[in-house]
Amino acid sequence: MDKDSALKKIKEEILGLENSPLYKERVANHVFPVIGEGDHNAKVMFIGEAPGEKEAKSGRPFCGTAGKLLDWCLSEIGVDRKETYITNIVKDRPPKNRDPYPEEIDIYSPFLDRQIDIIQPEIIATLGRFSAEYMLVKMGLADKVRPITQLHGSVLQTKTNYGSVRIVPLLHPAAAIHNPTQKNFLLEGFKSLKQEISR
Numbered sequence: 001m002d003k004d005s006a007l008k009k010i011k012e013e014i015l016g017l018e019n020s021p022l023y024k025e026r027v028a029n030h031v032f033p034v035i036g037e038g039d040h041n042a043k044v045m046f047i048g049e050a051p052g053e054k055e056a057k058s059g060r061p062f063c064g065t066a067g068k069l070l071d072w073c074l075s076e077i078g079v080d081r082k083e084t085y086i087t088n089i090v091k092d093r094p095p096k097n098r099d100p101y102p103e104e105i106d107i108y109s110p111f112l113d114r115q116i117d118i119i120q121p122e123i124i125a126t127l128g129r130f131s132a133e134y135m136l137v138k139m140g141l142a143d144k145v146r147p148i149t150q151l152h153g154s155v156l157q158t159k160t161n162y163g164s165v166r167i168v169p170l171l172h173p174a175a176a177i178h179n180p181t182q183k184n185f186l187l188e189g190f191k192s193l194k195q196e197i198s199r
Contacts, residue, residue: 007119034087044193052097076190089130091108116160153192
């Protein structure tokens with residue numbers, strides 16, 4: 001199965017994911033799951049935690065305020081968003097943008113695992129503590145888990161079933177919205193990502 005078909009199959013499965021505790025929320029609010037968007041051959045994959053309100057209304061990842069800040073960071077380091085792939089661990093919006101529950105991560109994370117295996121990125125940039133912790137534990141780097149402010153901009157190399165991958169944990173852009181003093185700190189992490197992309 002080619003990449004486009006394999007990713008389309010994931011989308012179809014998530015659309016029909018009635019056993020998800022967030023499925024009823026999706027239907028009741030007439031919103032969409034957010035599967036992912038971007039280049040299916042991307043060198044860099046961004047992984048957030050879960051969609052927000054604007055994302056659920058449009059079905060697109062990072063299209064709200066945090067998305068604008070993500071776009072600004074990418075512009076500052078000279079990376080075209082269209083050349084990356086952007087998704088979340090949890091594909092449906094948790095009510096009132098609350099943190100995803102462990103059981104929600106358990107239900108949706110196998111879809112993320114498949115997306116990674118299909119796209120085979122060289123670099124996985126996690127956005128926020130949930131995706132950083134999930135990826136580090138999944139990749140056998142549980143001993144490296146730290147608060148996201150300590151991990152931000154670091155580079156951790158590991159192996160996958162398709163080859164080596166570099167994980168770059170980054171602060172979630174929303175953190176810099178709530179605390180504008182962190183905007184420069186956020187950008188410094190993206191500069192570290194740029195160095196990895198340039199390698």
